[in-house]
Amino acid sequence: MRVLVTGGAGYIGSVVAAQLVAAGHEVTVLDDLSTGFAGAVPPGATFVKGTLRDCAAEVLSDGIEAVLHFAAKSLVGESVADPAKYWSNNLGGTLALLDAMREMRIRTIIFSSTAAVYGEPERTPVEETDPTRPTSPYGASKLAVDTALTEFCRLYGFGAVSLRYFNVAGAQQAADGTWLGERHNPETHLIPNVLAAVTEGRRVQIFGDDYPTPDGTCIRDYIHVTDLADAHLRALGACRPGQHSVYNLGNGAGFSVREVIEVCREVTGRDIATDVTGRRAGDPAVLVASSAKIQSDLGWRASRDLRAMAADAWQFTQARGHSLAGGSGGSSPRGMPSRGGLGGSSPRASSERAGQQR
Numbered sequence: 001m002r003v004l005v006t007g008g009a010g011y012i013g014s015v016v017a018a019q020l021v022a023a024g025h026e027v028t029v030l031d032d033l034s035t036g037f038a039g040a041v042p043p044g045a046t047f048v049k050g051t052l053r054d055c056a057a058e059v060l061s062d063g064i065e066a067v068l069h070f071a072a073k074s075l076v077g078e079s080v081a082d083p084a085k086y087w088s089n090n091l092g093g094t095l096a097l098l099d100a101m102r103e104m105r106i107r108t109i110i111f112s113s114t115a116a117v118y119g120e121p122e123r124t125p126v127e128e129t130d131p132t133r134p135t136s137p138y139g140a141s142k143l144a145v146d147t148a149l150t151e152f153c154r155l156y157g158f159g160a161v162s163l164r165y166f167n168v169a170g171a172q173q174a175a176d177g178t179w180l181g182e183r184h185n186p187e188t189h190l191i192p193n194v195l196a197a198v199t200e201g202r203r204v205q206i207f208g209d210d211y212p213t214p215d216g217t218c219i220r221d222y223i224h225v226t227d228l229a230d231a232h233l234r235a236l237g238a239c240r241p242g243q244h245s246v247y248n249l250g251n252g253a254g255f256s257v258r259e260v261i262e263v264c265r266e267v268t269g270r271d272i273a274t275d276v277t278g279r280r281a282g283d284p285a286v287l288v289a290s291s292a293k294i295q296s297d298l299g300w301r302a303s304r305d306l307r308a309m310a311a312d313a314w315q316f317t318q319a320r321g322h323s324l325a326g327g328s329g330g331s332s333p334r335g336m337p338s339r340g341g342l343g344g345s346s347p348r349a350s351s352e353r354a355g356q357q358r
Contacts, residue, residue, distance in 0.1 A: 019232075108239045110239070180316075
């Protein structure tokens with residue numbers, strides 16, 4: 001199948017693109033590199049640089065049969081400070097993509113959504129039928145895209161699947177031996193920040209240790225990026241005309257902040273010093289997603305544990321450190337086919353902050 005991956009030069013999009021190539025699909029990546037890296041585009045994929053508004057129609061006209069949509073702005077704090085940016089990019093960009101798909105008679109789309117649409121849920125694990133009450137423009141813009149997808153399925157016969165998840169971690173080794181992992185700026189995710197603290201000799205800050213959890217620190221859901229990519233590929237085969245399906249993804253239990261730090265300590269073999277500060281306003285004690293629905297419908301379940309996530313992320317951190325020391329920075333294209341002058345949009349990433357996530 002000929003597929004378009006928007007935001008495919010980012011963390012999650014690049015891993016999904018790599019799995020699509022490995023599965024025999026013909027892949028085009030569309031990304032404006034505002035937060036992605038050309039060097040993350042997997043070998044064998046065609047890379048197109050630009051924006052959804054400017055370039056989606058032209059890229060789709062080249063025989064594309066389905067779209068996997070990751071392109072979005074993704075920082076909760078930034079969305080509160082600049083909500084118009086998020087509505088314009090996340091909703092406006094997606095509507096431009098959907099209109100282009102409708103004109104080209106392309107009806108299959110997988111949307112990388114977020115569990116942030118649930119806001120601060122009343123119960124955990126969170127199920128797909130639970131109320132959606134996003135607490136940030138980021139989450140609200142993602143929920144608006146879900147609403148648009150439901151309408152495009154009803155009115156134009158689209159087949160869509162939205163995947164909602166909290167925190168993604170780990171890294172994946174590409175076919176050429178390089179590692180695909182997290183390198184956000186700023187980095188807001190717990191595991192890469194803990195690993196960065198190890199390499200830089202910094203202390204890790206824990207926000208609150210008096211929550212009603214076994215060790216007093218917040219519990220969050222994590223899935224390995226490779227498992228997440230597998231869910232997207234399964235969803236690609238599950239799209240049905242006129243139907244918009246929504247699935248939550250998670251490991252079913254979650255891990256505490258202290259558990260994450262301890263596993264990082266085991267993986268790196270280094271001591272990790274911590275400082276405990278007060279709670280942050282609005283941080284729930286537990287956030288975990290139920291994956292029962294996608295397990296039942298598509299046979300997906302998270303198969304890689306927290307240690308695998310930390311170990312693979314550590315491999316990426318070390319490989320990136322060697323690359324930076326050598327002067328390459330790991331951001332140059334790796335000989336993938338390119339179509340200069342066309343475009344994409346920025347990649348999606350789950351929103352988290354060091355110490356705990358939401």
